[in-house]
Amino acid sequence: MRMDHIAVAVDNLEESLRFYKETLGLDCITIETVEEQGVRVAKLEVGNTHIELLEPLGPDTPVGKFIAKRGTGLHHICLGVDNIEDELGKLKEKGIKLIDEKPRVGADGASIAFLHPKSTSGVLLELSQPIDNLHD
Numbered sequence: 001m002r003m004d005h006i007a008v009a010v011d012n013l014e015e016s017l018r019f020y021k022e023t024l025g026l027d028c029i030t031i032e033t034v035e036e037q038g039v040r041v042a043k044l045e046v047g048n049t050h051i052e053l054l055e056p057l058g059p060d061t062p063v064g065k066f067i068a069k070r071g072t073g074l075h076h077i078c079l080g081v082d083n084i085e086d087e088l089g090k091l092k093e094k095g096i097k098l099i100d101e102k103p104r105v106g107a108d109g110a111s112i113a114f115l116h117p118k119s120t121s122g123v124l125l126e127l128s129q130p131i132d133n134l135h136d
């Protein structure tokens with residue numbers, strides 16, 4: 001596994017980018033709307049990993065509800081894997097509580113799945129298999 005990204009829930013992408021991009025000087029490599037996840041995502045490069053800023057597409061989306069409940073801030077950590085179906089199978093066998101038993105589509109067309117924070121010491125953990133690493 002490798003660190004794929006750390007995601008921060010934000011109210012306003014452009015406003016947050018002023019700090020991360022202009023003040024910190026990080027490169028924003030993509031801004032993408034992921035309708036399936038109800039978010040607009042800005043991906044910033046940091047060394048060999050990324051920070052993702054997540055702006056909800058509305059109050060009834062998962063990230064919109066998260067911000068209403070807990071405010072903006074750290075939302076999830078994402079680990080990159082080579083075979084997400086295998087990883088999910090192994091975790092399920094070990095009794096880990098999965099939010100997604102089957103992968104779904106995330107930013108950049110990656111195959112993603114979330115683990116329930118109850119099994120991860122309270123952190124929302126995402127697994128991601130990049131699209132250029134998807135097997136037939």
Ligand code: CMX
Pocket residue numbers: 007034037039041052054062063066074075076078099105106107108110112114116117122123124126
């Ligand atoms: N951190 C910690 N705990 C969290 C959490 C977070 N960010 N978000 C939700 N939870 C908790 C909830 O409080 C809930 O706890 P309880 O079961 O104890 O009440 C539990 O996790 C399940 O959350 P839920 O909202 O009730 O469950 P859903 O199945 O409706 O939602 C979830 C699942 C967490 C995956 C969804 O709310 C979510 O956040 N989706 C992620 C959207 C997203 O970030 N997409 C990323 C797209 C970009 C990319 O590819 O990375």
